[in-house]
Amino acid sequence: MTRVSLTVNGKRRTGHVEPRTLLVHFLREQLNLTGTHVGCDTSQCGACNVLVDGRSAKSCTIFAVQADGSEVTTIEGLAEGDRLHPLQEAFWEEHGLQCGYCTPGMIMSSVNLLADNPAPTEHEIREGISGNFCRCTGYQHIVNAVARAARR
Amino acid sequence: MATTPVLPKLVGERVKRREDPRLIQGRGTYVDDVKVAGMRHLAFKRSDIAHGRITSIDTSAAEAMEGVEAVFTGAQIAALLAPMPIGTPFPSPEHRAVAVDVVRYAGEAVAVVAASDRYVARDAADAIVVNYEPLPVVVDTELAMTGKPVVIHEAFPNNLAVPLVPSGTGVTPDGKVDDSAVDRAFAQAEVVISQRMFNQRLVPNAMEPRGVVAHYEPGKNTMTIWSSTQNPHILRTMIAAMTGMGQDQVRAIAPEVGGGFGAKINIYPEEYVAAVVSKQLGLPVKWIEDRSEAFVATTHGRDIIAYVDIAANRDGRVLGLKMRLIADIGAYNMLLTAAIPTLTMLMANATYDIPAIRTTLTEVFTNKTPTDAYRGAGRPEATYFVERAMSMLAAELKMDPAELRRKNFIGRDKFPYQTQMGAVYDSGDYEKALDLALEKSGWKSLIAERDAARAEGRLVGLGLAMYVEVCGLGPSSSLPTGGWEHAQVTIERDGRISATTGASPHGQGNETTFAQMLADQFSIPFDHVTIVHGDTAVVKQGIGTFGSRSQAVGGTAIHLAGGKVKTKMAKFAAALLEAHEEDIVFADGRLSVKGVPAMGKTFAEVAAYAYVPVPLPPGLEPGLSDEAFFEPANNTYPFGCHISMLEIDKDTGEPRLLKFVAVDDAGNLVNPLIVEGQIHGGLAQGIGQAMIEEAVYNEDGQLLTGSFMDYAMPRAIDFPRFELHATVTPTPVNPLGAKGVGEAGTLGSTPSIVSAAVDALSGFGVKHLDMALRPEKLWRIIQGGQA
Numbered sequence: 001m002t003r004v005s006l007t008v009n010g011k012r013r014t015g016h017v018e019p020r021t022l023l024v025h026f027l028r029e030q031l032n033l034t035g036t037h038v039g040c041d042t043s044q045c046g047a048c049n050v051l052v053d054g055r056s057a058k059s060c061t062i063f064a065v066q067a068d069g070s071e072v073t074t075i076e077g078l079a080e081g082d083r084l085h086p087l088q089e090a091f092w093e094e095h096g097l098q099c100g101y102c103t104p105g106m107i108m109s110s111v112n113l114l115a116d117n118p119a120p121t122e123h124e125i126r127e128g129i130s131g132n133f134c135r136c137t138g139y140q141h142i143v144n145a146v147a148r149a150a151r152r
Numbered sequence: 153m154a155t156t157p158v159l160p161k162l163v164g165e166r167v168k169r170r171e172d173p174r175l176i177q178g179r180g181t182y183v184d185d186v187k188v189a190g191m192r193h194l195a196f197k198r199s200d201i202a203h204g205r206i207t208s209i210d211t212s213a214a215e216a217m218e219g220v221e222a223v224f225t226g227a228q229i230a231a232l233l234a235p236m237p238i239g240t241p242f243p244s245p246e247h248r249a250v251a252v253d254v255v256r257y258a259g260e261a262v263a264v265v266a267a268s269d270r271y272v273a274r275d276a277a278d279a280i281v282v283n284y285e286p287l288p289v290v291v292d293t294e295l296a297m298t299g300k301p302v303v304i305h306e307a308f309p310n311n312l313a314v315p316l317v318p319s320g321t322g323v324t325p326d327g328k329v330d331d332s333a334v335d336r337a338f339a340q341a342e343v344v345i346s347q348r349m350f351n352q353r354l355v356p357n358a359m360e361p362r363g364v365v366a367h368y369e370p371g372k373n374t375m376t377i378w379s380s381t382q383n384p385h386i387l388r389t390m391i392a393a394m395t396g397m398g399q400d401q402v403r404a405i406a407p408e409v410g411g412g413f414g415a416k417i418n419i420y421p422e423e424y425v426a427a428v429v430s431k432q433l434g435l436p437v438k439w440i441e442d443r444s445e446a447f448v449a450t451t452h453g454r455d456i457i458a459y460v461d462i463a464a465n466r467d468g469r470v471l472g473l474k475m476r477l478i479a480d481i482g483a484y485n486m487l488l489t490a491a492i493p494t495l496t497m498l499m500a501n502a503t504y505d506i507p508a509i510r511t512t513l514t515e516v517f518t519n520k521t522p523t524d525a526y527r528g529a530g531r532p533e534a535t536y537f538v539e540r541a542m543s544m545l546a547a548e549l550k551m552d553p554a555e556l557r558r559k560n561f562i563g564r565d566k567f568p569y570q571t572q573m574g575a576v577y578d579s580g581d582y583e584k585a586l587d588l589a590l591e592k593s594g595w596k597s598l599i600a601e602r603d604a605a606r607a608e609g610r611l612v613g614l615g616l617a618m619y620v621e622v623c624g625l626g627p628s629s630s631l632p633t634g635g636w637e638h639a640q641v642t643i644e645r646d647g648r649i650s651a652t653t654g655a656s657p658h659g660q661g662n663e664t665t666f667a668q669m670l671a672d673q674f675s676i677p678f679d680h681v682t683i684v685h686g687d688t689a690v691v692k693q694g695i696g697t698f699g700s701r702s703q704a705v706g707g708t709a710i711h712l713a714g715g716k717v718k719t720k721m722a723k724f725a726a727a728l729l730e731a732h733e734e735d736i737v738f739a740d741g742r743l744s745v746k747g748v749p750a751m752g753k754t755f756a757e758v759a760a761y762a763y764v765p766v767p768l769p770p771g772l773e774p775g776l777s778d779e780a781f782f783e784p785a786n787n788t789y790p791f792g793c794h795i796s797m798l799e800i801d802k803d804t805g806e807p808r809l810l811k812f813v814a815v816d817d818a819g820n821l822v823n824p825l826i827v828e829g830q831i832h833g834g835l836a837q838g839i840g841q842a843m844i845e846e847a848v849y850n851e852d853g854q855l856l857t858g859s860f861m862d863y864a865m866p867r868a869i870d871f872p873r874f875e876l877h878a879t880v881t882p883t884p885v886n887p888l889g890a891k892g893v894g895e896a897g898t899l900g901s902t903p904s905i906v907s908a909a910v911d912a913l914s915g916f917g918v919k920h921l922d923m924a925l926r927p928e929k930l931w932r933i934i935q936g937g938q939a
């Protein structure tokens with residue numbers, strides 16, 4: 001077992017993991033942060049997206065030990081108390097989710113997208129979220145949500 | 153003195169979903185988020201070959217691993233579990249949840265491990281050594297029908313799961329077939345178009361793979377089972393039957409469910425195995441499907457060949473239709489497998505008044521993953537085959553595809569309409585939907601635009617398709633589970649409403665839509681209503697969510713249960729206000745006497761009185777809670793028209809969808825925002841099928857598209873902005889007038905897009921293209937290769 005120590009949603013967290021433990025499993029099973037989901041095993045779907053040191057990353061493709069010393073933000077850390085993040089608010093307003101399984105990863109990717117490009121075109125939004133699969137919405141309401149958040 | 157209502161009417165409004173706050177904050181509880189103390193993790197060892205006899209299986213290395221609780225082979229599971237049950241009346245070969253002697257598709261389970269965590273369970277499963285004597289493999293559907301090179305199930309010669317079922321004109325219920333009307337139609341016809349079409353195999357791919365937690369409690373002799381399912385009540389029934397327990401001893405919970413699309417109706421081997429392993433070990437167990445497992449172990453959809461012949465006069469009047477269907481169902485029957493292609497037959501009439509139709513259906517076993525329901529389930533196939541035939545006919549006759557359809561519509565004055573296939577269409581106005589689609593898409597200017605693009609040498613095409621589907625399933629005669637839905641509505645002592653529904657939403661938003669309905673029905677605030685679903689301990693009865701039935705059947709049950717409680721509440725109010733029951737008005741959170749709004753009590757006051765009824769009005773029991781089982785008298789038949797414009801890159805063959813306009817008629821709508829979302833999602837799956845998705849097997853029975861690296865899941869970048877419009881033709885089948893909309897988008901989209909691609913390539917002599925419209929296929933045609 002290897003000791004890992006990282007900051008998750010602003011709090012210092014320490015744990016002991018097998019070196020092969022994926023960051024997503026460390027977050028979900030040791031820290032009980034189950035908002036981050038696993039949708040595939042080949043790094044395509046993006047359901048597991050979190051921010052590692054401010055950049056969106058697929059937490060199924062990082063070992064927990066690789067994140068040692070990092071700052072990680074998960075969907076649970078996005079709202080400030082009762083105040084939803086503008087993207088969360090926009091996904092709600094625009095009906096940007098149905099089953100909700102892809103949603104945390106989709107929102108975390110969009111945080112990264114808007115940080116890089118605060119005023120994306122529709123095409124840029126569609127490209128920006130193409131590392132995330134959604135099977136429910138056909139993406140149109142998600143695109144609307146990201147555009148709405150960008151206008152804030 | 154009239155007062156202005158202060159509470160908004162909510163039915164018909166774009167109300168934001170109340171499900172969302174938990175889901176956008178990562179606070180939903182999906183099955184992998186469920187933890188039970190002492191829980192072990194299951195992993196399955198699966199066959200890596202498509203057909204073979206198990207000659208040896210060595211579990212010793214797995215059993216010796218630290219953290220391994222138990223290993224079960226197929227034979228050991230067979231001692232605990234009867235063969236897999238199915239829900240259709242067709243004959244079915246024995247299917248063991250874990251293979252005992254022979255594996256028949258790559259991915260079939262051969263052993264299961266219970267261990268301390270998922271990593272150990274996976275290591276142990278990998279340490280099991282299985283030897284096989286390989287058997288010949290058959291993946292080609294039409295080859296399988298010859299019995300060559302192998303018969304997969306001995307009792308099913310030529311691999312025929314269902315030999316040949318005829319349906320349509322001249323077929324009597326006892327199976328007698330009179331072909332004379334169909335033969336006459338084809339003999340008289342001036343034009344006959346014949347085409348083999350293929351509706352390819354698809355992988356449903358809900359974003360949440362399947363998963364189950366089974367918790368048998370020996371002291372209580374009860375089983376609680378959490379599963380990512382569309383129908384927890386059916387799960388409870390089946391788990392009870394298969395574990396030898398009573399339904400009263402089994403509690404099934406569908407927690408947050410991350411999409412289903414029909415593939416989570418089936419009750420799977422892993423659910424039964426988790427239940428019996430938990431019972432055997434006396435421990436809670438969890439199994440979570442990997443995506444790569446989901447590709448082979450969760451049922452696939454579609455995979456049906458049609459030989460279509462359409463007969464018509466030169467003026468465009470269709471005289472007859474023949475459709476010989478061959479469905480590849482994979483290696484085994486699952487819960488509804490055999491019934492799905494029968495829906496393709498049922499909907500062969502499409503939106504047209506066709507005087508003579510003959511369909512036949514043959515279902516075939518191959519060494520592939522079993523098929524079952526996938527969004528649309530049989531109806532997109534029918535729509536695709538008939539609409540493609542209509543577009544081919546229009547091209548042959550050089551008629552506008554819209555006008556050919558108009559000429560053959562079932563007229564708006566013909567409803568209810570008895571089809572040649574035995575369906576009774578409830579209501580419809582196909583011409584209105586077509587006209588709206590033509591107007592909103594600017595059909596005439598699209599034609600001009602296409603022709604101008606062609607003049608520049610670009611490959612641009614237009615496609616148009618109508619659809620009608622069978623939804624709101626259904627009368628109990630159409631479903632082995634019963635076709636009703638259940639609801640219980642309770643007005644609590646504080647005047648808030650709790651309601652339960654047997655519908656089991658997994659993205660459809662019924663917590664919102666049903667609350668909208670009850671808030672309006674009782675004239676109380678939306679926030680005072682809570683809808684509970686997905687737990688058989690709380691929701692007394694139910695069928696589940698599939699077949700676009702939640703609103704039409706489940707919503708009606710809510711409405712009827714609400715009506716019963718409302719009647720009783722009016723009686724309590726009448727007693728309290730010393731008025732006649734029929735004079736009680738529910739408005740703005742109050743119950744008052746008609747014409748005298750000042751004479752009234754708040755909703756909460758009347759509720760409180762009903763629970764402490766002093767004095768108790770004569771003839772009334774205390775309390776305000778009632779239930780309804782709604783059994784619809786018929787299915788509903790939503791319809792619409794989908795128009796697409798597509799361009800194919802001359803150099804690369806890459807097709808690009810330029811425009812997609814959909815007109816959908818789902819009857820009355822409770823929440824248009826949610827309805828739009830449902831249509832968008834259906835369109836994405838239909839467009840995905842038309843353009844890029846396909847489950848491809850090699851001749852060894854290996855799924856080549858077995859991960860997201862190989863299977864083309866549609867991304868945001870693959871779609872244009874969809875343009876949606878609606879006509880509203882209420883159904884008389886239920887008091888809401890709602891028809892259902894969950895599957896609609898998958899119907900019109902595939903023929904519309906393929907017709908647009910064929911139109912774009914018409915200069916190359918192309919008359920039909922099989923899906924998916926992969927660039928390579930189109931490029932070869934442009935380069936002068938075969939169609």
